[in-house]
Amino acid sequence: MKLYYFSEMPHHEYPDEEGLKYPSLRLEFPNRFFDREKPTRSASTAS
Amino acid sequence: MINEHHSTPSCVDVGVNMTAAVLARTTRRAKILLLGNILPIEDNPVRMAEQIAMADLISGGRVLSGFVRGVGIETWWSNSNPIHNRERFEECHDLILKCWTEPGPFRWEGQHYHFRHVNPWCLPLQRPHPPIWIPGTASPETALWAGRRGYTYVPFLVPFEIARELFEFYRQGAAEAGRTVTDDNLGFLICAVTADTKEKALEAGRHFVWRMGPTLRGPVDFFAPVGMRSRAGAQFALKARPRSLSTMSYEELLDGHFIVAGTPDEVVDRFARVRRELGVGHLLLEAQESRMDHPTTMRSIELMGAKVIPAMAGV
Numbered sequence: 001m002k003l004y005y006f007s008e009m010p011h012h013e014y015p016d017e018e019g020l021k022y023p024s025l026r027l028e029f030p031n032r033f034f035d036r037e038k039p040t041r042s043a044s045t046a047s
Numbered sequence: 048m049i050n051e052h053h054s055t056p057s058c059v060d061v062g063v064n065m066t067a068a069v070l071a072r073t074t075r076r077a078k079i080l081l082l083g084n085i086l087p088i089e090d091n092p093v094r095m096a097e098q099i100a101m102a103d104l105i106s107g108g109r110v111l112s113g114f115v116r117g118v119g120i121e122t123w124w125s126n127s128n129p130i131h132n133r134e135r136f137e138e139c140h141d142l143i144l145k146c147w148t149e150p151g152p153f154r155w156e157g158q159h160y161h162f163r164h165v166n167p168w169c170l171p172l173q174r175p176h177p178p179i180w181i182p183g184t185a186s187p188e189t190a191l192w193a194g195r196r197g198y199t200y201v202p203f204l205v206p207f208e209i210a211r212e213l214f215e216f217y218r219q220g221a222a223e224a225g226r227t228v229t230d231d232n233l234g235f236l237i238c239a240v241t242a243d244t245k246e247k248a249l250e251a252g253r254h255f256v257w258r259m260g261p262t263l264r265g266p267v268d269f270f271a272p273v274g275m276r277s278r279a280g281a282q283f284a285l286k287a288r289p290r291s292l293s294t295m296s297y298e299e300l301l302d303g304h305f306i307v308a309g310t311p312d313e314v315v316d317r318f319a320r321v322r323r324e325l326g327v328g329h330l331l332l333e334a335q336e337s338r339m340d341h342p343t344t345m346r347s348i349e350l351m352g353a354k355v356i357p358a359m360a361g362v
Contacts, residue, residue, distance in 0.1 A: 001322050001362055003355070004080055005348065006048035006236070007335040008058040012257060019056075024265025026055040026120045039059065 013038050048080040048331050050115075053124040057262035064098040071106035079106055082182055082201070082331075083113025086139035087132045088125035093165055095139070096146035103171040110171070111199075113180035114140055116189070119272045129275035133188070135159050147176040182236070185209075185284035187216045188277060194220025194228070201234035201331060204259075204292065204305055207324045210235060214325070234329030235321060238336065239307040241314045241350045242343070251347065252301070252308025257337035259292040259300060311354035318355070319362045 014033035022029045040046075049066045052058035060066055063081045070079050079102065089095050103110040116136050122129045138157045142165075145153070151166030171177050181193040182201045193200040194217035202210040214233060221228045238255040242248035263270070276284065292305060300306045307317040318330060334351070335344045 001230075001318070001327065001359055002329050003318075003351070003359060004048045004078075004329065004331045005351075006050070006331055006333045008050060008052070008258070008333065009060040010258070010262075010336055011056040011059045012337045014056065016261075019261060024269055025057060025262050026265055026269060027123055029056065033056070034059075 011035070011039070048082055050082055051085060052118075053121055055120065055262065057258065064095070064102055067099075067102040067110060068105060071102050071109070074106075074109075077109065078111050079109050080111040080180065080331075081113050082111075082180055083115045085117040085121050086114050086143075087116055087135040088121050088127050089135075089139055092139045092142040092160060093146055093162060093167060096143040097167045097169045099143075099177065100147065100167065100169045100171040103173055103177050104169070108172040108177075110173070110177045111180055112177040113182065114143075115182055116186075119268065119270045119275055122272050122275060123269065129272035131159060132275045133277075137192075144176065147171055180234070183213050186276070186280040187213070187283050188280060190214070190216035191220035191223075193217060194222075194226070195224040197221065197224070197226045197232065199232055199234055199329065201236055201329065203236040204238075206303060209286070210325055230326055230328030233325065233327040234331055235325055235327045236331040236333060237304055237307055237321065239314060239318075239332040239334055240339070240343075240347045241309060241311050241355060242346060243310070243350070245310055245313065247343075248308040248310060248313075251339055251343050252306050253297055254335075254337040254339040255306045255308075255333070256297055256300065258333070259295070259305065261293075263291065263293050311350050311358070314351075314355050315358040315362075318359055322362050 013035045018033060019025050019029055049060060049063050051060055051063040053061055063084055067079050067081050084095055099110060099112050116132055138159050142155055142160055146165060146167050147170060153165050155162045155165050178199065180199040180201060181189060182203050183189050184203050184205060190200060190213045200217045202213050218228050240248055240251045242251055304321065307314055321330060334347060
């Protein structure tokens, strides 16, 4: 049996209590909680 | 394996072909499984065919090209009509396959896509085309469709008994087309992490609960807009998920094999059980989630490579 590695590349970088203020974390959770610096540090070769 | 979603912190990989291109240049031997491109929301299947082909060329023919219908979220995100979801999926697939397998130029006048000149000057290295994979959670039609075509079919995070039922639909489709089903046609996806001790692994495994619960919270129509599922699909979905994952405790998710967390030996035992229960040839591991930190993630990858994969070679 062959194994495959998978990550959804989650961005759980916000206070959980903020997420609970919205009906869903999808579509309506405001993107102001997106932290531009963290993905850059994780993935960019320029960082 | 890589995937794509939109408008959600649960997945900020927003371009599966872009990630595939990066991996094509940063890896040497691993297969790159795209599972996958969301066909119904694509407005230009020709460009999609070109991009997948380019990733296949750069990787030296290592792309496994998965096609998905997407969850309802992507239908909202793209402002596409959910009623046309399956039609667009199938037509987009047909046009991509024609791009890869038939000489251009040709004209395409379909129901949802129209192109006067189709003549892609970028074709996949693999002939006739990269292997095609299809995921499933609840749609019997998708399992039948994949079976008729001999594509690799992979249920995601469903109980064993539901996976077996979906595989039966797959086999029915394969039989209609006179195809033989082997374990290479069947896969399964679970969440999994390993660590040096059981305690550490169980602590790390709790990060998957965020994926099962908070990220799936929301109005039903967000995930299944009216018209996206057929009646049969909707009925099977109710059967497939008599309880939503979000209502299950961590212990129930472990017991149900939705999450595997343990030492390498324990993980090998669990994976072997999946193999015995389902007869699959491919096990996809969602192996990092939520706030699982870098050292924990890397140690799990290391142990999977050093201990789990060698042990699984004989399973």
